[in-house]
Structure formats: C-alpha cells, structure tokens
Amino acid sequence: MSRRPYVRRVPRSWWLHKPRYVLYMIRELTSLFVGLYCALLVVGLVRLAQGQAAWDGFLAALSSPLGVAFQLVCLVFAIYHSVTWFALTPKAMPLVIKDQPVPGIVIVGAHYVVWAAVSIVVLIGAGI
C-alpha cells in the first residue's frame, strides 16, 4: 500500500470564506488609513514650515468636501482599529493581582478611560 497524501491549496479568496476572516482583513486594512492620516499630519507639518500661505492652503484643503470625506473615512477606520484592538488587550496583557486574574472587562475599560483622558488633554491643549 502506497502513501499518496493529497495536498489542498489555500485559495487566494480564503479571507472571503468566513465572517471572522473578513473582519480580520478589515482590521488589517484599517492600518492603511491610519498610516495615510499620519502621512497627512506630516504633510501638515511641512506646509506649516513653508509659511503662512502654505499653511492656510493646507487648512483650506482639509476643509474642502474631499478633505472632510477623507478625514471621516480615516476616523471610522481608526475607531474600528481602536475598538477591536482594545477588545483584544486582555489576551495580550492579562493581569493577575494576588493570584486572581483581573477580569477582561476591567482591562478593556481601563484602555477606554485612558483614551478618553488623553483625548480631553489633547482637546484642552488645542484650546477647544
């Protein structure tokens, strides 16, 4: 009797086959938009360094319908990225206090509290 194992190839569309894979790929895709927004901030710094006129032009571009739409898309992806990441933190950073594991909801909640606190500090710093 001969062994002749059959090897199945993973199709390129594997990530479309299950909802959990699709959600994972969306999470991976969010990093692209987070990266693009970071690039936008760098462009803003460059324009600021080029003087008042350049900076005003940059602000005008941000306020245009296309600029607002881009920022909204980035915001949606950034929120999805953050929420899914926070949901995973109890796995990556489990806490044990006095031999008792800290419930995951406390670890996730702490991240939201820090997020809110940092956001408030940034808003106050921006004079809003």
Next chain:
Amino acid sequence: MSETIALEVLRYDPETDNEPYCQSYTVPYKEEWVLLDALNYIKDNLDATLSYRWSCRMAVCGSCGMMINNEPKLSCHTFLRDYRGGVIRVEPLDHFPIERDLVIVMDSFMDKLSSVKPYLIPKQEKPLSAGEYLQSPGELNVFHQYTQCINCLLCYAACPQCGLSGDFVGPAALALAHRYNLDSRDGGKDARAEVVASNEGIWECTFVGACSQVCPKQVDPAAAIQQTKISASVDWLKDLLRPGAHR
C-alpha cells in the same frame, strides 16, 4: 418512517483517486447522537471503507477533529440536533494533507510540537533525594489553562497563517511552549526561544484569533502567542541593552 439526516463526506483513496470527491450518506437522526455516532453508523452499516480517527468519544483524546460545515470541530462534540433539517458536510481538517478520507497527515505538527521542547527543563537539576519541585496553587493558576490542550489541531485548521505558511509553528505548539515558560519550576525559556521567537514562531502570527474561537478546551492559544510576543520583545530589548544579562 423515522427521521433521517443527510451527510456529505469528502472521500479520498490514495490508491485509486487522483483527487477527493464528495459522497452522500443518509443516516438515522437521533437527538442524542453526535456526528461521530453518525460516522460510526456509516462505518458499521453502510460503508466499511470510510476512514476517520476517533477514540475517547468525550473530547479528551483530540483524535476526531474535522471540518463540519466548514468549521473545525470535534465530531464527538458536535450534536446532530444542531444541524436538524439540513445537510452536514464533513471534510478532513483544513491545512493538512489528506492521508485517506477524513484522516489527515499530522507529521508536520508532531515535528513542530517537539521543536518547542514541551516539557519541564528545571532551572537547576536536583537529585531525587532532594524531593519534588514544589509549586503553589497560585503558581499553577498562572499557566493552568494552557495545560488543557488535547492536540486536536482544530486551531491549525482555523488559522489562515497555518494554511498560507506551512513553516508556521502554529497555535497549539506555541501555547504549550508558553505553558512551560510560565511554569515556576521551569528554566527552559531561552532553550525554546530559538524556535518560539523565530520568524516561523510567534512572529508568523498576525492575531487573527480564530485559533481561540474554535478551541474546544478554552486554551486560548492566541493569548499565549501575544503574551509570548511581549515577553520575547522585552527579552530582546534587555539583551540589546545588557547582552546576556537576562539569561
């Protein structure tokens, strides 16, 4: 006429088939039957040539993992009543070569498992006369969930990285390495790091998280791998700042 349920089973005979094909069976439907009972019914009454692995019938041995309607599950842990009125499609576990019918070739996993040294490597060997290596319940709690793995390989079938990169050490083996790294009696973390912290080890994992979702024993391999990533990064940084200091 008593109620029945339809099964579509992937068949492959290496001596006669060039590729797998699907075969349909109709088996009696019983509320208390699991899929393994249905497969045993086929084997005993309809088709003695059907091959599949099983042993304990109680989710302990880890032998009867298969794709059930495209989800990796233990067939002894999957009730027919959850599929009543439908067709159950049964295939061998994804991401492994098919030996025959529902039997997979798991040699690669055995190699990966042994490569992570899944056993206690004491910090300091002591003679038998010195007694046991003691451990408190608290120290046991730190890694207890990772001891529950039954090597059923559902996590390998769920993980797309295992399918895309055949060299990936994979969830179960890495979770077991983590189990020993966390053990207060163990000193083998550096010995395991060569495999565990390599590109084919933890860094091949992109945190899809499917391994933990399908685990029938709530081992949570995804958590083990992410924790190992943090630990390996800290060790790498320590080594960079003070070479050899953390060893």
